[in-house]
Amino acid sequence: MRVFNCDHCGHLVFFDSVQCLHCGSTLAFVPDQLSMAALTPAPQDGPDLWRRMGERGGSAHSGKLYRMCHNRTAHGACNFAVPANDYSPLCVSCRQTRVLPDLSEPANLGRWQQVEAAKRQLFYTLARLGLEPVPGRSGPVFEFLADWPGGPEVLTGHLGGTITLNVAEADDDERARRRIALGEPYRTLIGHLRHESGHFYWDQLVRDGGRLDAFRSVFGDERQDYAQALSAHYAKGNDLGDWAQRHVSAYASAHPWEDWAETWAHYLHLVDLLETAASYQTTVMVPEPHASWLHSMQDPFGTPPPGFDDMVRQWVPLTLLLNSLNRSLGQSDAYPFALSAGAMGKLRFVHELVQSVRLAPVAATCSEFAIKKIAASAY
Template identity: 45%
Template sequence: MKLFTCGHCGQAVHFDNRVCVRCGSRLGFAASDAKMHAVLPEDDKGGDLWQDAADTGRRFRFCANAAQDICNWLVDDGSAEIYCEACRYNRIVPVTDNPEGLDRWQRIGQAQRHLFYSLIRWNLPRPGRDVDPQGGLVFDFLADQTAPDGSIVPAMTGHEDGLISLRAAEADDATRESIRVQMGEPYRTLLGHFRHEIGHFYFDQLCRDEAILSEARALFGDEREDYAAALQRNYEQGPPPDWQLRFISTYASCHPAEDFAECWAHYFHIVDTLETARAFGLSTDPWRHGDIAAEVSFDPYRAPSAQVLVDAWIPLSVALNSLQRSMGQMDIYPFILSLPVVEKLDFINRLILSYAQPQENAAPVEAAA
């Protein structure tokens, strides 16, 4: 994630900031140029138009979800949309008539906007149900149900034909952490859910060409494998003994579709964190340990290969994990990037970069060396 600048006073501002701490200007993110903007009211009569503080000829409206402090994104004046580029894909959202529901919606919305920042930076196609009624992207944030006997029936998180469902209760830290511990996972976050489930969507969107699909199956396995049988086998037998040599996580080892989605999510984790490190000028150069020295001197969103990303990521993640341990916290990145995993990440890097520019100038995905 980049650092941004207040267009009114020049103060450094962050992606989730609502107000500039120096000048008090209201802040909003515009997907049309992927920047944070300081905005001023168009008039003093309470209208919904806001003027860019740095470009008085540019006007915005805030996303309709800003009314409840769910969202701080902007919609360009003249657009027929009332919701921003992220919120307009939502179909079922948490209730906001109580503090718990409002808090869940705010946390979910924050994670969703971080996801969409990356999708926008890469200019990945985002067809909604208005374009593709059967397979377009749509989100349902689902509440748990109460069974007749009074027990709680948890909502399911998953993906099917463009529909991404997320259990709203996982916005509660205690609930999500208890599930993480119960399932023996080293990592579980709302943003991780978003990045994983969108991976399923983009497999369907981007792996349609016969050559690309063939390479994907050679790396991840055949996604047509019986899913229920694979999950049952994983439940009964657990992951293969050598899973760390071939997969990014135990969950990735249970089915080819999950392997792709897990690698997709980790690719997003790595790229966005490296961009944050670059924005803050972070580098590693430990005395007498040159093998873990690294500097992010490139744009991670345009890295020529996954190996370039990994060469910077491993030293940085080692440093981040060490900082976490110094604070008595868990490792921020408790995963191993084996050579087969790096090859999978490189496929995803090439796949994404083939869509990361206007279509008429897009380069095809090239086979791995």
């Protein structure tokens, strides 16, 4: 995730910012431009409208009119804006959520706010990759649910284009309990959403994209019984064999669908972290006994984008730096993975598939037309 500058005063601001701490300007993320905007009230143009303030150096986007997403004004749960000529009360991210937990329960409100924040981050990365909904290609629908006494447990998963997430995953203690119980090194809200979005895009890009043979040559045959494969995986307990030789995680070894979803999520981790490092103009020096190697981080969404090998050359020293910084503060490794050649081959497959879609004409831009159509195409 890149960092931004207030387009009124130039001060550093962030993807989730709602106000510039330097000049006090009201901020909102404008998805039609994939940028942060400083806004000023424009009551003369209509109720609840905001005008984008003049940018440093001038811009064609100065003066555009927006409304705040309803979830910002009603619940403080969003910082996206809606173009004034889009009549949905919700932004392009929030309108993808079809079912909410009972928000009269204070704990659920806080959990939902965290989940929506993670979903906006997912929306941004998918949009940067050219995977936002456009005419002819829908986006996922989300249901965020909470367990209730006497009811069935809400399971996080994907089915037929709908991603369901148990909002209890927003609780640090509950997420840690499940991570330990399942023997996972890493478990986060954004990780869940990235994984489940992988199942959605497998349907779109692999199954419906005519790439099943290519997929099977790398990940295996997904036609094997899914329920039986998961049962067999969990029956093994901690005895999962040499999964690390071919997979990004132990869970990825359960079934080709899960292998794809875990690899997909890992790829989104990769591009998001590289973009963050590039936006800070990070250069990492890796000292060796006889030479030191400098690695300057490149924007993975650049034009043209860096090749997969270039991304990996940056990724490895960057994760070493990340883990070293965490250890210096007494924290566990932020990136607790060591990827084998087999896992790298699967990541390469995802990269090349995503780039083939990204460079196709239908996915070339995050156009205003696509933003207007997202509500209809998401349902």
